[in-house]
Amino acid sequence: MARRGRIPLSERVYRALQRDLAAGVLVPTERLGEERLAEIYGVSRTPVREALARLLADGLVERHPGGLYPYRPRLDELADLFELRILLESQGIHRARRLEPADEQGVSVEGGGTGGPSAPAAPSPSCAAPEPAAPPPTFSAGKPAAPPPSFAVREPAPPPPTLAVREPAPLPRRHDAAILDVELDIWRHLRSHPPAAGAELIAADERFHLRVLAASGNAALADALGTVHARVRPIRALDMPTPERIAAMTADHIAIAEQLLAGDLDHALRSLVAHITMSRDHVLARAEHALRLTKLARALRD
Structure with missing residues (x-):
C-alpha cells in the first residue's frame, strides 16, 4: 500500500x-x-x-x-468540443441565475406563517349575518310565566389582519467572489504586462475559465471542462495568437470577471459566449487552413 x-x-x-x-x-x-x-x-x-x-x-x-x-480531433469533432465548452461554462451562469429569488418583494400577513399564501381575512363583524331571534315565551294556565330570556352582549370581534410589505430577501451568493477577485487581479496585471504566446498563456487562459466555472459552486462542471481543455489543447498549442488577440483575450477576461462580481449575469453570459465563439471560429479557421496546406504539400513533389 x-x-x-x-x-x-x-x-x-x-x-x-x-x-x-x-x-x-x-x-x-x-x-x-x-x-x-x-x-x-x-x-x-x-x-x-x-x-x-x-x-x-x-x-x-x-x-x-x-x-x-x-487523440486527434477531426474538424467536426473540434467544433463539437467548443460547443460542449459553451454549454458547460454557460451552465455555471445559468446555475447562479436560478439561485436568484423569484420575487424579491412580496406581501405577507402579520402574525402568519412565512412563505405560504395568506389565509383569507375573516369577515368584518358589521357584515356578519344576524343570529335568529329566540322564540317568544309561552304561558301555561296556572303556571307562572317563564322569565324572559337574557341577552348577553357579544365581545367585539378582533380587527382584520393588517397587510405588511415584506422586506426584500437578501440575495444568495452567486459566485465565489474570492476566486473571481484573484483572477481579476491576475488579468489586470497581464493587461499592463502582456504575456508572450505559448504554453504559459494557454495554461493561464484555461485556469481562468476553470476557476470562473468552479466559482459557480459546481465542481463537476469544472472537471468536465478540464477534460475538454485537455482534448483541445494540442490544437491550441500549435496556434500562436498575435499580440492583438492576446489583448482581446485579456480584455474579455477582465470584463467577464467584473460583470460576475457586479451580479450582472445577463451581460456576463453574453460576454462569455462571444469570447468562446470568437476563439472557436479562429481555431477552426486555422485548422482548415492547415489541412489545405497539408493536402497541397501532398500534391507537390520535392
Whole structure:
C-alpha cells in the first residue's frame, strides 16, 4: 500500500503522459506502445498500462486497429468540443441565475406563517349575518310565566389582519467572489504586462475559465471542462495568437470577471459566449487552413 501523502506511481505516469500529450512531445502519428513508454518514463509496463486506460477513458487516447494513439480531433469533432465548452461554462451562469429569488418583494400577513399564501381575512363583524331571534315565551294556565330570556352582549370581534410589505430577501451568493477577485487581479496585471504566446498563456487562459466555472459552486462542471481543455489543447498549442488577440483575450477576461462580481449575469453570459465563439471560429479557421496546406504539400513533389 502506498504511503500516505505519496502519489502512486500510476498517477505520476498518468500526469506525465497527459502533460506530454498536450505539449506535443509524443508524436500524434506514433503508436503508444507500453514498452517504449515504460522505457521513456523509467517504470514497468503496469503503471503505463493503467495510465493509458485512464487516458483512453478521458478521450485523450484513441484505439485503432494497430493499438493506442494520441487523440486527434477531426474538424467536426473540434467544433463539437467548443460547443460542449459553451454549454458547460454557460451552465455555471445559468446555475447562479436560478439561485436568484423569484420575487424579491412580496406581501405577507402579520402574525402568519412565512412563505405560504395568506389565509383569507375573516369577515368584518358589521357584515356578519344576524343570529335568529329566540322564540317568544309561552304561558301555561296556572303556571307562572317563564322569565324572559337574557341577552348577553357579544365581545367585539378582533380587527382584520393588517397587510405588511415584506422586506426584500437578501440575495444568495452567486459566485465565489474570492476566486473571481484573484483572477481579476491576475488579468489586470497581464493587461499592463502582456504575456508572450505559448504554453504559459494557454495554461493561464484555461485556469481562468476553470476557476470562473468552479466559482459557480459546481465542481463537476469544472472537471468536465478540464477534460475538454485537455482534448483541445494540442490544437491550441500549435496556434500562436498575435499580440492583438492576446489583448482581446485579456480584455474579455477582465470584463467577464467584473460583470460576475457586479451580479450582472445577463451581460456576463453574453460576454462569455462571444469570447468562446470568437476563439472557436479562429481555431477552426486555422485548422482548415492547415489541412489545405497539408493536402497541397501532398500534391507537390520535392
